[in-house]
Amino acid sequence: MDSPPGMYFFIPGFIDVSKAEIRYVIDALHGRGDVPRKRARGSGLYCDDIADRTGAILLGRELEPSTVIQTNSMHADKNRYAGAYITVENATATEVWFAQMLDYLVSYEARIYNWQHPVALVNWPPLDPLAHPTESTIREEVKYRIAAGEKLAWPQGPQDDDDSVSIDEAKFKQQPAFQAGLFASYHVYPYYPDFLTNDPDYLASRDKKGLNPLAAYLSKLRDHIPYPLVISEYGIPSSIGISHFHPLGWNHGGHNEDQQAEMLVRFTRTLRDVNCAGGIVFELLDEWYKHNWLTVDFEKPLERANLWLNELDPEKRYGLIGFRTGKWKLFADLPGAWDREATLQNVEGLGFQAALDEGFLYLRLTGVCADCLISNAKKAAANRTAYAIAIRTLPNTGAQVTPFGGIRLAGGANFLLVLDGAESARLLIAESYNPYKLTPGAVAGAEPELAYRRGYTPVLQDPGSFRELVVETNRRRFARDGRVFPSLRYSRSLLRFGNGDPSAKNFDSLGEWFADAAKGTVLVRLPWGKLLVTDPSSRQVFSGFDAFARARSTASPGIGLALFTLGQSKTNELSSMQLLASVPTADNGEIRNPAILDWKPWNAVSPEMYLKKSYYALQKEFNEQAGNYDMAAGSTADSAMHPH
16 A cells, blocks of 8 residues: 555545555455556556465555654544444544444445455554553754753654554444454564564563563563454564664674574564463565665665665565675685686785675685684784785775875775674775765764764775764653663764685574685675775675765675785884785885776576575474474475475
8 A cells, every 4th residue: 555645644635546556456365356556556447356275465565654644634533433344432533533444345246246255454563552661752953952951841742653654453443243353463573663672561571581672672562453453564684784773682684694593583472471462573574675774875776776785774685585696606716616707816825806796895815814804812912914905985085194004095085894703804994985074063072973964975095994874773762651762873984804604514694705725715704885986786885975965876896805914013113014925015105006806787687586494484383383293203294395
């Protein structure tokens, strides 16, 4: 169902449009669908009758509270609806609208097909009927004055509109003619809204396995609603990037595939233990085209997002079935995988290769002291070797001088990759290329703000400097009960050490670099998002912001790369490391022509589908809950459950 064009449901014509969409769905379920073409939804002829294989029908989508507020304020007189199948009393206008549409849905299917399905409207925690005192209701203009300690009369108006309005399923009544019945449908994820991460009652709640705020919330919701409660979306993503933090680590992203499987099983058992009527895991397949607020501004052009994988965006990686990018075997270092890739340099036994695909820039170093990077981490580092790679994506921007040895980089470097230890490897960004800036708070003593550099164009700085790339995942919040929850930030610069070979015992699906002492190789894969490449399929890279903080992008002529061998110092500071060698070799202290990795644009992708560990973990859990799992044999009783 589309959102109403005027941001309220009773806008003229919208009811007729919604009823038409209902008819298309019901007709399609019964094998008589003739659905006209429309953007962002299916169309065509539907000839297979699947009504007997359809458990229930959901109406609507996750609604923004602003739409509900607008509808309620414009139609305060609409407070009841009496249908043949569904009624509502003492309702808001939005609740009346949904009762009317649900009644029409049931009526149409019963009249045309002599059939009924259970029905529900799609709801989610921002619109639930419960009270959440840790949610925000303070106007933007007074936040800083309160943070500075001023005592103000409590202002009116929300900071944001979560928990400011509700849709309450408990008000809906099913009539005797409606035998299939009502249920409640909620999309619930552990990290959003913020009351799930801030409310002390939820955070202190426990189940048999320990702390479980999700169980406390679902129990409270279940107790309020007089109908079966189905959690029609729940999930956790397996992305490298994180977009929201949770106190128990149930974050929006940042989980490897083992952790994703473990959490999904935990959540599935929680639904059962709190007596939910069921749940639907989100989702079956990864969706590269989806967007998240923390990354979407750096995906340009937006309509090409399905042509590449931004591993910083959790929304793209919820699937139980994933898609490996075209050259994933490079990071696994499988035999022959690098044979056809470009060798940028090979000097005195030191090999340096690079490649790319839909998700990553890959680097491979051979003939290096891999053991220096993973052994003796607690010992003095004076005799150990480290490596650094200057990366240029946009010429004549970034830093012009390395922080070690004072080597000048013609055309600058936007990033500096530092490989000096399993727990300290990092990708630094040139200060003049960093899209974020930290500014003082609006009043003295207020928390500094991290914001876009509005109206900024990257420049070449001499000498320039490199910094960690820090982003803000959880914004500062001011609760209606007077508490202040500070913002949360994290560095995207740190690189996770992990084997990229799925068959290896130490495989880590979030690994970004790996050192193999036996082979003397170092492998790196850098997600495009970390390099601010806004669309690798058309060679677009970040090139600043306009006056309205809208990101700009520019075509890159290629990726410039320069490799440095360094002697580590006891302090491990870059400025104190000794420059031992560079590839290419510096000429009078300057690298004029770095190695260039060129690439051709693409307009189609053919990634490799694979089953994540969460697929098998949930297959086992679902069968156990259904009583179909043979614990002795360790397999499902029905072998057809196993994919071939």
